[in-house]
Structure formats: structure tokens, C-alpha cells
Amino acid sequence: MLQIIKSNVATGLALVASLTLTAAFAESDASTPYMGIVGGRIGTNIQKEREEVIKRSKPGNPVAGKEKSQLCQGCHGEFGISTNSLIPKLAGQYGGYISKQVRNYQSGTRTHQIMSAMAATVSDDDLADIAAYFAALSKMQGxxxxxxxxxxxxxxxNDSTKMGxxxxxxxxxxxxxxxxxxxxxxxxxxxHKGYIRQQLLMFREGSRTNCPNGIMNRMAGSLTDTEIESLAEYVSAQ
Ligand code: HEC
Ligand code: HEC
Structure with missing residues (x-):
């Protein structure tokens, strides 16, 4: 129950923040397409927020991406905050990373029954904009x-992991x-903790192999179950 209330409050706040920022940007710089949809923290430095968002979302256009990502929002959330712990949050994730993952699902370098089918529906032209939409939202928070x-x-x-x-x-x-x-x-x-845990287990057992140079397979390969659990708990709370 508390969880439901919390997530409704978060959605409400994101909406309010996005409307507030829309107004702020409409007044200050109507020519920047990025800013109309940014769910942000009210009262923070808007200029800094704007620069950060542009870096995260390039090269796509988040305003166009909002429409194009309707299907994706069904699972990943309208504001990029999914509710199922095995469906990753995408809010504030890097656009470049989101695009790479979708391309990996398309080519079969990363596989998942549902996501591979979803990725197949995305055209090259739309991908950068969809990625930019999720990237432009307020960063996910624990x-x-x-x-x-x-x-x-x-x-x-560095000295606490076996990899150094x-x-x-x-x-x-x-x-x-x-x-x-x-x-x-x-x-x-x-x-989400569940998603982080699952990906680390998959890297460790070798069922996810799309990481450049197998970096994550080597990192996760040296972790015990307890270490994976602790890492997932720590990082998901941040
Ligand atoms: C029916 C639910 C569903 C829909 C709709 C959906 N996804 Fe997903 N998505 C998932 C699940 C589940 C995963 C985790 C898959 C895995 O473990 O590999 C995922 C993973 C991802 C990831 C990887 C994120 C990461 O942190 O590595 C990206 C990127 C992504 N989805 C983008 C999209 C996009 C873009 C769309 C719309 C075209 C979309 N998804 C539609 C369920 C969905
Ligand atoms: C040398 C760089 C490097 C280090 C150190 C590293 N990672 Fe990664 N990690 C990556 C890269 C690169 C990816 C993206 C892989 C891809 O493109 O699919 C990644 C992906 C991940 C993912 C998947 C995220 C998602 O959204 O699907 C998790 C979880 C993760 N790392 C956890 C960890 C943890 C925990 C540690 C420490 C034990 C760690 N990483 C150390 C480079 C690193």
C-alpha cells in the first residue's frame, strides 16, 4: 500500500515538475525543443539541468520521442519509472546506452523474449528520439x-573486489x-534491485554477453551470491 502511494506521489511530482519546467522554458527559450518534457526537480539550477539533459539525450529529439515511445511507456512507465522490478527504469539513462541496447536486442547480441520482439518494432529513425525521451526525464532515484x-x-x-x-x-x-x-x-x-541482481547473475553465468570486451562478465564472474545481493541492495537505494 505504502509502495503504491509512494509511486503515485512520485508520478504526480514528476508531472508537476515537468509542467513547471515547461512553463519556465517556454518563457526563457522557446526554441529549445528539449525542455518541454523534462521532469525535473523544482527550484534547482535550470541552466545546469538543461546542459545535463542535452548531454544525456543527444543526438535524438525527446519531444518527438515522447509520442514515438508510447508502446515502450506501457512497460517502462510514462516517466521512465517502471513498477515491475524486472523491467528496468529508463528515466535519465543515457540515450547512447538505450540505443545500443535496443540495437543489441535487434541483432540478437542481447536476447529477451519480450524485449527482442519490442526492439524489432523500432526503426533506426525513431530510435534516437525514443532514447532521448527517456534520457531527458529526471534521473531514476532509489x-x-x-x-x-x-x-x-x-x-x-578498488581493493575490495577480487578484480582490483x-x-x-x-x-x-x-x-x-x-x-x-x-x-x-x-x-x-x-x-530496481531485482533487475540489477538479475543482470549481474546473467553476466556471471554468461547468458548476457553484449558488454564490450566482456568487461561485465569478468567483473560479475568474481562475485559471490552474497556480494551480488549486497551490491544490488546498495545501488538500487541510491
Ligand atoms: C511488455 C513489456 C515491455 C515493453 C512494451 C517494452 N519493454 Fe523494454 N524491457 C522490458 C523488459 C522485461 C526488459 C528487461 C529485459 C532483459 O532482462 O534483458 C526490458 C529492457 C529494456 C532495455 C534495456 C535497459 C537496460 O538498462 O539495459 C531497453 C533500453 C528497453 N527495454 C527499451 C524499450 C523500448 C525502446 C521499448 C519500446 C519500443 C520497450 N523497451 C518496450 C519490457 C518491455
Ligand atoms: C571497466 C568498466 C566497468 C566496471 C569496473 C564495472 N562495469 Fe558494470 N558495466 C560496464 C559497461 C560497459 C556496461 C554496459 C554493457 C552493455 O553495453 O551492455 C555495464 C553494465 C552493467 C550493468 C547492467 C545495467 C543495465 O542497465 O542493464 C550492471 C548491473 C552493472 N554493470 C553492474 C556493475 C557492478 C555491480 C560493478 C562492480 C562490481 C560494475 N558494474 C563494474 C562497465 C563496467
Missing amino acids: DGSADNKFGKKLFSN LACINCHGEKGKGLEPPISAFPVLGGQ
């Missing part, structure tokens, strides 16, 4: 409730992405 110290240590300290390389090096502070952003390294902070 509820901060899980404070998994072991997961945090594994995520952040911590997640933070590629996925950024709290999994929020690198600064400046590199779209090859997806945002993980605030993603």
Missing part, C-alpha cells in the same frame, strides 16, 4: 532506505554515471 555498507564498500573501493577494480570507476559515484558522462557506462543508481 528511496534511500537500504543502507548496505558491505555493498557500498564493494561498489566504491571497483564499480565506481565506470558507473560513477553512487552509480549515477561518470562526470563528464560516458554513455557506454550505464546509470545504475536508483535502478
Whole structure:
């Protein structure tokens, strides 16, 4: 029940924020197509937010993408926040990463019964805009409730993983992405715990192999079940 209330409140806030920002941008710069749909935090530095959003969404047009992504919104949420924990949130994910994944589903480098079929419906022309729509939304956020110290240590300290390389090096502070952003390294902070756990298990067992140079297969290959659980709990709460 609490969960339902929380998610309704979040949706409501995103809507209010997006309307507020629409008004703000309509006044300040009506020529920028990006800004009409951005669900953002009210009262933050709008100029900075705008620059960030443009970086995340390039090269597509999020306004066009909003219409084109109706089908996708059915599962991934109108504001990119899915409710099923095995369906990833896409809000604020990098456009480049979203496009790459859809192309991987299309070519069969990444497979999933549902998503492979969904990806087949997307044309090359539409993909960049759809990706830009989700990228332009306020970044996914966890509820901060899980404070998994072991997961945090594994995520952040190079000497705590058997690989000698911590997640933070590629996925950024709290999994929020690198600064400046590199779209090859997806945002993980605030993603569903169930989805993070499942992907790490798939990388480890080798049923997901679309990561460049098998980086994630090697990273996950050295993790135990307990470590995967702790990492998923820590990063999903951010
Ligand atoms: C019927 C539900 C459903 C619909 C509709 C759907 N998806 Fe998905 N999507 C999923 C599921 C489930 C996954 C996780 C698949 C996996 O584990 O590989 C996923 C994964 C993804 C991912 C990978 C995200 C990541 O973090 O790696 C992207 C990108 C994506 N979907 C984009 C889209 C786009 C674009 C559309 C519209 C054309 C779409 N999806 C429509 C269910 C759906
Ligand atoms: C050297 C860079 C690097 C390091 C270190 C790294 N990753 Fe990744 N990770 C990547 C790349 C690149 C991808 C995207 C793979 C693709 O294109 O499909 C990825 C993808 C993922 C995904 C899938 C996200 C999604 O939305 O589907 C998860 C989960 C993940 N990493 C978790 C971790 C964790 C946990 C660690 C630390 C144990 C870690 N990564 C360390 C580079 C890295």
C-alpha cells in the first residue's frame, strides 16, 4: 500500500515538475525543443539541468520521442519509472546506452523474449528520439532506505573486489554515471534491485554477453551470491 502511494506521489511530482519546467522554458527559450518534457526537480539550477539533459539525450529529439515511445511507456512507465522490478527504469539513462541496447536486442547480441520482439518494432529513425525521451526525464532515484555498507564498500573501493577494480570507476559515484558522462557506462543508481541482481547473475553465468570486451562478465564472474545481493541492495537505494 505504502509502495503504491509512494509511486503515485512520485508520478504526480514528476508531472508537476515537468509542467513547471515547461512553463519556465517556454518563457526563457522557446526554441529549445528539449525542455518541454523534462521532469525535473523544482527550484534547482535550470541552466545546469538543461546542459545535463542535452548531454544525456543527444543526438535524438525527446519531444518527438515522447509520442514515438508510447508502446515502450506501457512497460517502462510514462516517466521512465517502471513498477515491475524486472523491467528496468529508463528515466535519465543515457540515450547512447538505450540505443545500443535496443540495437543489441535487434541483432540478437542481447536476447529477451519480450524485449527482442519490442526492439524489432523500432526503426533506426525513431530510435534516437525514443532514447532521448527517456534520457531527458529526471534521473531514476532509489528511496534511500537500504543502507548496505558491505555493498557500498564493494561498489566504491578498488581493493575490495577480487578484480582490483571497483564499480565506481565506470558507473560513477553512487552509480549515477561518470562526470563528464560516458554513455557506454550505464546509470545504475536508483535502478530496481531485482533487475540489477538479475543482470549481474546473467553476466556471471554468461547468458548476457553484449558488454564490450566482456568487461561485465569478468567483473560479475568474481562475485559471490552474497556480494551480488549486497551490491544490488546498495545501488538500487541510491
Ligand atoms: C511488455 C513489456 C515491455 C515493453 C512494451 C517494452 N519493454 Fe523494454 N524491457 C522490458 C523488459 C522485461 C526488459 C528487461 C529485459 C532483459 O532482462 O534483458 C526490458 C529492457 C529494456 C532495455 C534495456 C535497459 C537496460 O538498462 O539495459 C531497453 C533500453 C528497453 N527495454 C527499451 C524499450 C523500448 C525502446 C521499448 C519500446 C519500443 C520497450 N523497451 C518496450 C519490457 C518491455
Ligand atoms: C571497466 C568498466 C566497468 C566496471 C569496473 C564495472 N562495469 Fe558494470 N558495466 C560496464 C559497461 C560497459 C556496461 C554496459 C554493457 C552493455 O553495453 O551492455 C555495464 C553494465 C552493467 C550493468 C547492467 C545495467 C543495465 O542497465 O542493464 C550492471 C548491473 C552493472 N554493470 C553492474 C556493475 C557492478 C555491480 C560493478 C562492480 C562490481 C560494475 N558494474 C563494474 C562497465 C563496467
